[in-house]
Amino acid sequence: GTVRDIFETNTFGTMAMTQAVLPQFRARSAGTVINVTSSATLAPMPLVAAYTASKTAVEGFTESLALELEAFHVRVKLVEPGYAPTTRFTANGAERMQGLIPEAYAPFAQSVFAMLGQPPAVTSEQDVAQAVWLAANDTMPRLRYPAGADAVALAARHPWFAEADRTPAMAL
16 A cells, blocks of 8 residues: 555544534533554654654644544544554565565564564553543543553553553553
């Protein structure tokens, strides 16, 4: 896929879905928007620049939306899943990247894909489901919910994460 395709799905698709529900939420003066991004927004990673940019755009959109919708009593949350190998993200990405990596980058790309094949910590589908559930049911003004041990570890490095935001959803 092209950079435009990635943004169409990850960024513009998220914005369109959010805009579709906002009139009802504002009219009811209630609701919760939960946007799912990625722990790729928490630390630079090679070979996923366009993906990371698309998810970072969603984070900026969501952060601003949280401020804009406070007056309407609409809560806005971000779930940031870590690396989940069972979702086939790496395999799907590698398939889509075929032919897009210049020959000069091939050895580097091979080493990156090998590293991704042996992560020190991963995120399960259950980790993400728990983070989404917590975000949906948390009435506190917390914005970010890292999902998975790897995402929690990356989040802990950032000064904008309050102590409560560093707690994995599964521990709450």
